[in-house]
Amino acid sequence: xxxxxxxxxxxxxxxxxxxxxxxxxxxxxxxxxxxxxxxxxxxxxxxxxxxxxxxxxxxxxxxxxxxxxxxxxxxxxxxxxxxxxxxxxxxxxxxxxxxxxxxxxxxxxxxxxxxxxxxxxxxxxxxxxxxxxxxxxxxxxxxxxxxxxxxxxxxxxxxxxxxxxxxxxxxxxxxxxxxxxxxxxxxxxxxxxxxxxxxxxxx
Amino acid sequence: xxxxxxxxxxxxxxxxxxxxxxxxxxxxxxxxxxxxxxxxxxxxxxxxxxxxxxxxxxxxxxxxxxxxxxxxxxxxxxxxxxxxxxxxxxxxxxxxxxxxxxxxxxxxxxxxxxxxxxxxxxxxxxxxxxxxxxxxxxxxxxxxxxxxxxxxxxxxxx
Amino acid sequence: xxxxxxxxxxxxxxxxxxxxxxxxxxxxxxxxxxxxxxxxxxxxxxxxxxxxxxxxxxxxxxxxxxxxxxxxxxxxxxxxxxxxxxxxxxxxxxxxxxxxxxxxxxxxxxxxxxxxxxxxxxxxxxxxxxxxxxxxxxxxxxxxxxxxxxxx
Numbered sequence: 001x002x003x004x005x006x007x008x009x010x011x012x013x014x015x016x017x018x019x020x021x022x023x024x025x026x027x028x029x030x031x032x033x034x035x036x037x038x039x040x041x042x043x044x045x046x047x048x049x050x051x052x053x054x055x056x057x058x059x060x061x062x063x064x065x066x067x068x069x070x071x072x073x074x075x076x077x078x079x080x081x082x083x084x085x086x087x088x089x090x091x092x093x094x095x096x097x098x099x100x101x102x103x104x105x106x107x108x109x110x111x112x113x114x115x116x117x118x119x120x121x122x123x124x125x126x127x128x129x130x131x132x133x134x135x136x137x138x139x140x141x142x143x144x145x146x147x148x149x150x151x152x153x154x155x156x157x158x159x160x161x162x163x164x165x166x167x168x169x170x171x172x173x174x175x176x177x178x179x180x181x182x183x184x185x186x187x188x189x190x191x192x193x194x195x196x197x198x199x200x201x202x203x
Numbered sequence: 204x205x206x207x208x209x210x211x212x213x214x215x216x217x218x219x220x221x222x223x224x225x226x227x228x229x230x231x232x233x234x235x236x237x238x239x240x241x242x243x244x245x246x247x248x249x250x251x252x253x254x255x256x257x258x259x260x261x262x263x264x265x266x267x268x269x270x271x272x273x274x275x276x277x278x279x280x281x282x283x284x285x286x287x288x289x290x291x292x293x294x295x296x297x298x299x300x301x302x303x304x305x306x307x308x309x310x311x312x313x314x315x316x317x318x319x320x321x322x323x324x325x326x327x328x329x330x331x332x333x334x335x336x337x338x339x340x341x342x343x344x345x346x347x348x349x350x351x352x353x354x355x356x357x358x359x360x361x
Numbered sequence: 362x363x364x365x366x367x368x369x370x371x372x373x374x375x376x377x378x379x380x381x382x383x384x385x386x387x388x389x390x391x392x393x394x395x396x397x398x399x400x401x402x403x404x405x406x407x408x409x410x411x412x413x414x415x416x417x418x419x420x421x422x423x424x425x426x427x428x429x430x431x432x433x434x435x436x437x438x439x440x441x442x443x444x445x446x447x448x449x450x451x452x453x454x455x456x457x458x459x460x461x462x463x464x465x466x467x468x469x470x471x472x473x474x475x476x477x478x479x480x481x482x483x484x485x486x487x488x489x490x491x492x493x494x495x496x497x498x499x500x501x502x503x504x505x506x507x508x509x510x511x512x513x
Contacts, residue, residue, distance in 0.1 A: 011213075015216045018216070018220060019216060019219065019220065019223075022219075022220050022223040022224070022243060023223065025223070025227060025239065025240075025243060026223055026226060026227055026230075031233070031235055031236060034236055034239050035235075035239065038239050038242060038243065041243060041246060042246060045246050045249065045250055048250065049249075049250075049253055052253045052254060052256075052257045052307070053256075053257060053258075053261050053262065053263045053264070053306075053307035054253045054256070054263070054307070054311070054312045054315070055263045055265070055393075055394040056312055056316055056394045056395070056396065056399075057249070057253060057312050057315050057316055057319070058394075059386075059394045059395060059399050060316050060319045060320065060398055060399050060402075061246070061249070061319055063399050063402040063403055063406070064319050064320055064322075064323045064398075064399075064402050065242075065246060065319060065322075065323070067402065067406050068323055068402055068405065068406065068409075068494055068498075069242060069323050069326055071409060071498065072323070072326065072327055072330055072497065072498070072501060073235065073238070073239065073326075073330065075330075075498070075501035075502060076235055076330035076331075076333055076334055076501060077235055079334045079337060079501070079504055080234075080235055080333060080334060080337040080343045081233065081235065081337070081342075081343055081344075084231055084232070084233030084235070084236045084344075085232055085233060085344050085346075087230045087231055087232065091229070091230055091232075092230055094229070094230075095225075095226050095229035095230035096226070096230075098225070098229055099222045099225050099226045099229070100222075102222060102225060103218055103219070103221075103222040106214075106218045106221070106222075107215075107218060110207075110208060110211050110214050110215070110218075111204075111207045111208070111211070113211050113214055113255070114211075114255055115210045115211060116210060116211055116212065116213045116214075116254060116257065117257050117258060117259035118210075118258075118259070119258045119259070119261070119305060121255075123255045123256065123308065123311075124255075124256065124258055124308045127310060128256065128308035128309055128310030128311070129306075129308065131309055131310065132264060132266075132306050132308075132309060135266065136266060138472070138475075139472060139475045139479075140471070140472040140475065140476070141391045141392075141475070141476070141479065142265050142266045142391065142392050142393075143264075143265045143266075143390065143391055143392060143393060143394070143395075143396075144264040144265065144266060144306075144309040145264055145265075145309050145312050145313055145316065145394075145396075146390050146391055146395075146396050146479065146483075147479070148309055148310065148313045149313045149316065149317070149396065150396070150397075150478070150479040150482045150483055150486075151462060151475055151478065151479055153313060154444075154460040154462075154478075154482060155459065155460055156317070157317060157440075157482070157486065158440050158441065158444065158460065158482075160317040160320065160321055161436065161437055161440050161485065161486055161489050161490075162437055163321050163324060164320060164321065164324045164489055164490060164493050165433050165434065165436070165437045165489055165493060166324075167321075167324030167325060167327055167328050167493065167497070168324075168327075168433050168492070168493040168496045168497055169433075170328045170331065171327050171328055171331045171496070171497045171500045171501075172430070172496060172500055174328070174331040174332060174334075174335050174500075175331050175334060175335070175500040175501065175503070175504060176500060176503060176504075177426050177430065177496075177499070177500065177503070178426055178496070178498075178499030178500040178501070178502060178503030178504075263394070265392075265393060265394070316396075316398060317398070319398075320398045320402075320490065323494075324493070324497075327497045327501075330501070331497075331500065331501070334501070334504065
């Protein structure tokens with residue numbers, strides 16, 4: 001039990017850091033800082049995932065959340081803006097009202113949630129633990145997460161793969177293939193003018 | 204009541220984090236920062252799921268005691284097939300391991316694992332849209348975008 | 362003369378290791394944390410690092426965008442064809458199940474079919490994820506003007 005207690009203290013530290021980073025993201029207006037803090041947030045939550053025994057998730061969060069997302073957001077930031085405008089007071093209060101209402105509803109639901117760390121809670125009782133006991137006999141792969149991901153829920157993962165493929169398709173349709181210089185590089189200005197004319201026509 | 208809340212303390216910071224993300228989504232006009240808020244919200248939801256699957260004193264859901272995990276099932280089936288003593292012993296040992304060690308719930312891990320990757324895919328599409336909006340309108344602040352749309356509409360209304 | 366000599370030397374050392382680690386994560390995914398999703402991202406990151414340090418032109422020469430495009434579709438195709446293969450490889454009288462890996466190998470006792478199936482499917486995931494992440498990166502980076510040296 002000592003072990004559990006120690007990880008709990010680690011959890012408190014991580015939670016405090018997550019909260020601090022979250023509030024910093026709210027306060028900051030420099031988009032570069034905001035994007036980098038998002039990466040920090042991802043890394044911190046990856047650390048918490050490790051302490052919650054979700055090593056695969058932690059790995060993915062560290063690679064995807066802190067790596068790729070940050071790179072993509074930096075790229076998008078370079079193409080768009082470096083600073084965000086401050087929020088108006090009206091907007092701030094409206095957002096605060098929504099957040100407080102939604103948060104109160106969620107707090108109201110807390111007593112119905114499964115107890116943290118309880119091995120017998122409904123969340124931990126049925127199908128998840130069945131995977132734990134049947135994987136050695138049916139799949140014979142030590143990492144149960146891989147077994148569930150690729151075999152028991154292979155159909156599900158197939159869908160995810162198609163979703164990712166579709167996302168790439170969408171990005172390529174929106175931004176082009178990225179095959180080097182744009183076709184209209186010489187007359188970028190002319191292209192922009194044409195585009196503006198097009199939007200006007202549409203409107 | 205206090206005890207009920209204390210047993211579920213982990214949800215409190217997670218809800219606050221979720222609401223932080225939601226606040227950023229609503230209160231900021233900047234589309235990039237809004238997507239940042241969305242991913243903040245998303246990561247907090249991941250945390251919510253994973254904390255539900257945690258078991259105190261549990262291990263990560265990687266079945267322990269075998270670098271030859273492939274042999275574990277093999278042993279069990281071989282034992283059923285021709286009753287080799289060693290294999291039976293091995294299978295029993297593995298079964299023992301599974302019974303004895305507490306593991307955290309692998310199911311939320313699987314769901315969130317795929318959700319993270321799908322999350323970055325949707326984020327990429329969102330950012331691509333923002334980039335196109337910037338190219339078309341020259342701004343990514345939604346007040347300015349609304350104003351531009353409004354002037355376009357009223358300007359070309361015939 | 363390169364302005365980022367140290368970065369270039371260090372990343373030249375690092376990139377092969379990142380790729381090897383990616384493949385380790387891929388093929389060790391059955392035994393430890395890892396799998397196609399993580400490995401795909403790590404391999405994509407290796408190319409992205411290369412692109413950041415040596416410039417987009419070099420990266421496009423190393424991994425052409427066309428390859429990336431085909432790769433994204435190929436991975437989905439690998440995954441789907443494993444499923445279709447299991448449909449056809451089932452013995453007579455057995456139910457036909459999409460992605461039922463046991464049909465891939467007659468040896469039911471050792472679950473070899475399952476292991477083959479997971480390996481192939483993860484390979485499909487790896488191909489798609491690595492290609493998609495690179496495709497997205499190329500799409501964004503194709504629009505970013507090269508960062509001037511003074512902004513480094």
